[in-house]
Amino acid sequence: MIYVDISAAVHARAGLGRYSEKLAQALIEAQPERFGLFYNRGRDGRFPPSLPTQIPQKSVQWGYKPWRMAVLLGQMGRLGFNRLIPNAELFHATEHLLLPLRGVPTVLTIHDLIPQLFPAYHKKLNYWYLNVAMPLYCRRADAIVAVSQATRQDIVTQFGIDPAKIHVVHEAPASHFQPVSPARVTQIKQTYDLPDRYLVHLSTIEPRKNLNRLLDALKALRQTLPNLSLVLAGGKGWLYDDFFAKIETDGLQDAVKVLGWVPDEDLPAVLAGAALGVQPSLYEGFGLPILEQMASGQVVAASNAGPHPEVGGNAAAYFDPRNVEKMTAVIHRLLTDKEEYQHRQQLGLAHAQKFSWERTAQETIAIYDQLLKK
Structure with missing residues (x-):
């Protein structure tokens, strides 16, 4: 039995949760007899409704921080947590938390x-934990899945891990990200009271998302496009007080709408209803929102940082995330050049179709099989 850790999905932790849920779903659909699910239920965990309940499950019920410390101390002391997943032939940690196991091969994403x-x-405690734990977990894992070539290179550079141990397997947009009808867009705009013309940013609000510079670009754009607004779809992450303070200081209260978490069924229409998608991050491990927006029929202007060019290919338009003038210029060009916009829209739809969770699952299963043959 191969156990996949879906704790991040049980606690709906943004991108990590989506990854573990969609990967587990695709693995089970491909080879249902091979997989079991492991998770820390915690105090308020909820089993994802998209996953079949008849699949073998093992769980613990610890607080998030005590569980993370138990796993780290277990790795440091070389203890075996095998009794938690009896009869496991392989374990896949889908977030940055590798269960210490004896005699069982492990994969770490x-x-x-x-x-x-x-x-x-990062918050200080989180920074301390991950700085201690991540190099150790990378050394202990038998194989590592990196979600992009950029992340693979970071692992080699930062931790000195053998590149042969690291396999790049891309994520994919969920199947509900697809073009929607104009009527649906109109309905969603009314439901969420969305502005007529808006830029949309999809992600959690945290410093590396570079949203302060996006506000500077919005302010500059509104000098020639006064009815342009910014809509943020995604929950609050951390260290976001400066961002909200800047909205007030810059007088953009009426130009920025924060939706928070948006249900999956509404998200494609929120994305499609925008004038443009903008992803200005300083750093990403992958950058899935780029593909989610393209699959929904939206054009994306993105930073040229990290894996973005790898993910967006020639369909996205890129800018230097630290240069507000260049960011502003690229956004302005896409908003005013209909021919380029339509061309990139078609490129984006075709590009997003190259990525699928079925393919992700098959490439991941190949890693499992390679380890199990050793």
């Missing part, structure tokens, strides 16, 4: 190396 590359963007 690394999504990003933000704590190492941008320590100021």
Whole structure:
């Protein structure tokens, strides 16, 4: 039995949760007899309704922080937590938390190396934990899945891990991200009271998302496009007080709408109803929102940082995330050049179709099989 850790999905933790849920779903659909699910239920965990309940499950019920410390101390002391997943032939940790197991091969997915590359963007306790744990977990795992070539290179550079141990397997947009009808867009705009013309940013609100510079670009754009607004779809992450203070200071209260978390069924229409998608991050492990917007029929202007060009290909338009003038110029060009916009829209729809969770599952299963043959 191969156990996949879906704790992030049980606690709906943004991108990590989506990854573990969609991967588990695709793995089970491909080879249902091979997989079991492991998770820390915690105090308020909820089993994802998209996953079949008849699949073998093992769980613990610990607080998030005590569980993370138990796993780290277990790894440091070389203890075996095998009794938690009896008869496991392989274990896949889908977030940055590798269960210590004896005699069982392990796979670890690394999504990003933000704590190492941008320590100021993490809370101190989280930074300390990940700085200690991540290099150890990478060394202990038998194989590592990196979600992008950029993340793979970061792992090699930061931790000195053998590149042969690291396999790049891309994420994919969920199947509900697809073009929607104009009537649906109109309905959703009314439901959420969305402005007529808006830029949309899809992600959590945290410093590395570079939203302060996006506000500067919005302010500049509104000098020639006074009815342009910004809509943010995604929950609050951390260290976001400066961003909300800047909205007030810049007098953009009426130009910025924060939706918070948007249900999956409404998200494609929110994205499609925008004038443009903008992803200005300073750093990402992958950058899935780029594909989610393209699959919904939206054109994307994105930073040229990290894996964005790898993910967006020639369909997205790129800018230097630290240069507000260049960001503004690229956004302005896409908003005013209908021919380029329509061309990139078609490129984006075709590009997003190259990525699928079925393919992700098959490539991941190949890693499992390679380890199990050893």
